[in-house]
Structures are given as C-alpha cells and as structure tokens.
Amino acid sequence: MSVLLVIATVIAVGELLSWLADSIEWGGETLPSPNINDILQANYKPEECDEKMRLQCQQILQDYFKEPIDAPLYQRIDEGMRGMDVEQKKRLLRDITIKASEVMNVELNNIIFTDDTCMGCYSAADNTIMFSNLYIAQDVCNVEIVKTVFHELKHAVQFKAIxxxxxxxxxxxxxxxxxxxxYQDYISSSWDPEGYITQPIEVDSFGFExxxxxQPGLSSLNVNVA
Structure with missing residues (x-):
C-alpha cells in the first residue's frame, strides 16, 4: 500500500501533496541547544540504503579533500577550505551538492546562495537548496556548511520518498x-528546539550528515544498518 494511502485518512492525497509543496520549507539552521549526540545515539536508525549513500558521499568528499592523508575528514575539510574566498567556497559547495545529489538519487531545480541568517534550507515548494553567504564567509563554519549539503539533500530524499x-x-x-x-506536523526550531531535533525528519537528516x-563528540554515532 502506498504511504500516501496510509495517511489519506488525515488529508486527501491530492490536498496533501499540494499542501506539502506550498507550505513546507525547512533546513539545518544552527545546531540546536539540546545534546544532539545523545539524541542521535538514541533515535537515529539508518536503513541499508542510508549506509550505501553514506559511503558514496564520503567518497565524494575524499576526492575533494585529499590532504592531510592521515587526518580525519572533518579536519581535511576545515583546512582545505580555510582561506578560500566566498566565491571559491560557493563553487565548491555547488559542485559537491550536484555530485551528492546524483549519488543520493534526487534532482534539484536550483542551488542558491543568499544573505540568510539560516545556514541552509531545502524548499520543497520549488525543490531548491539554499546556502547562507553569511556562514560561508566564516572559516569557523567550514565543516558545518559542508555537512549542511548532506542534511538538506536528505530532506530532498525524504520528500521524494513519501x-x-x-x-x-x-x-x-x-x-x-x-x-x-x-511533514504534516513539523516543529520549528524557533518554537521548540528539543522538539525540532527529535522529530523524525530532523533526526534522520542530522544523523545522516x-x-x-x-566529528569529535559525534564520531561514536552508530551508523550500522538498522
């Protein structure tokens, strides 16, 4: 049975898709205040396809960030992007997003960069991923802005999958x-930070990224197939 038929008792199928496309816009803002490591350890349950995507996405990053060869990936990303200007970082993020979207089997209509206070978001209404120039400009955010690529693409996966x-x-x-x-009862981080991070689509997206x-403090995350 289609998942849309499962939830049709709440909203008619046609109305559901229209409502989702018109009204949902969410993303990986700044990390919320609750302890994300504890939440993910308890709630993130990747499936077999997630493990395959994880390995493919890591290979993309390994190809872009090769040095230092003995350093963990987050360190390679941080050092590789440090000192780049905003335009260089934007080109890099766009390239990584395009390649990652291919291995994650989603097609985007657009990738945009704006002066937004949110680090990044995926808009289901127009199938677009946005990154914030404000965060891109700060070297301290290098790793988080790259993680945002995978967070937002995972939202695109979720939306397509249902x-x-x-x-x-x-x-x-x-x-x-x-x-x-x-999707019918999404919790904004501005309303309820803990509810935001513990809801299924955010646990899945934060867990995947x-x-x-x-990274240290998150490196023990259980990514075994559930």
Missing part, C-alpha cells in the same frame, strides 16, 4: 509513515 512511486531507495513503510506524518562527516 510521494507516489517515489521510494526508489526501498525505505521501510514505518519510516515513510513517520516522515509523512512529520553526522555519519558522513564524523
């Missing part, structure tokens, strides 16, 4: 229903 015949990855029905229900680029 659509009719969109689950090309083979996510379980339980995951699809949780995502679809979350942290599995692609492990």
């Amino acid at each position: 659509g009719r015949d969109g689950n090309v990855w083979g996510y379980s029905m339980g995951t699809l229903v949780a995502w679809a229900n979350n 942290c599995s692609v680029i492990p």
Whole structure:
C-alpha cells in the first residue's frame, strides 16, 4: 500500500501533496541547544540504503579533500577550505551538492546562495537548496556548511520518498509513515528546539550528515544498518 494511502485518512492525497509543496520549507539552521549526540545515539536508525549513500558521499568528499592523508575528514575539510574566498567556497559547495545529489538519487531545480541568517534550507515548494553567504564567509563554519549539503539533500530524499512511486531507495513503510506524518506536523526550531531535533525528519537528516562527516563528540554515532 502506498504511504500516501496510509495517511489519506488525515488529508486527501491530492490536498496533501499540494499542501506539502506550498507550505513546507525547512533546513539545518544552527545546531540546536539540546545534546544532539545523545539524541542521535538514541533515535537515529539508518536503513541499508542510508549506509550505501553514506559511503558514496564520503567518497565524494575524499576526492575533494585529499590532504592531510592521515587526518580525519572533518579536519581535511576545515583546512582545505580555510582561506578560500566566498566565491571559491560557493563553487565548491555547488559542485559537491550536484555530485551528492546524483549519488543520493534526487534532482534539484536550483542551488542558491543568499544573505540568510539560516545556514541552509531545502524548499520543497520549488525543490531548491539554499546556502547562507553569511556562514560561508566564516572559516569557523567550514565543516558545518559542508555537512549542511548532506542534511538538506536528505530532506530532498525524504520528500521524494513519501510521494507516489517515489521510494526508489526501498525505505521501510514505518519510516515513510513517520516522515509523512512529520511533514504534516513539523516543529520549528524557533518554537521548540528539543522538539525540532527529535522529530523524525530532523533526526534522520542530522544523523545522516553526522555519519558522513564524523566529528569529535559525534564520531561514536552508530551508523550500522538498522
């Protein structure tokens, strides 16, 4: 049974897709105040397709950030981007986003850069990913802005997966229903930081970005296939 039929008792199928496309715009703003490591350890449950995507995305980053060869990936990213000007970083982010979208099997209509106070977001209304010039300009945000690529692309994956015949990855029905229900009742970080990070689509997106680029304090994240 299609996941859309599962949730049709709440909103008619046609109305659901229209409502989602018109009204949802979310993204990986700054890290919320709750302890993200504890939350992900308890709640992030990647599936087999997530593990495959993780390895492919890490390979993309390994190709871009080769040195120092014995350094962890987050350090290579930080050092590789340090000192780049904003335009150089934007070109790099665009290239990584395009390549990552291919291995994650999503097509974007656009990638834009604006002077937004949100680090990045994915808009389902126009299938666009946005990155903030304000964060790109700060070397202290190098790793987080690259992690945002994978966070926002994971939102694009989620949105496609709950659509009719969109689950090309083979996510379980339980995951699809949780995502679809979350889209109907999304919690903004400005309203409730803990509710924001613990809701299914954000746990999944934060978990995925942290599995692609492990960092101290997050490196023990369990990324085994659930």
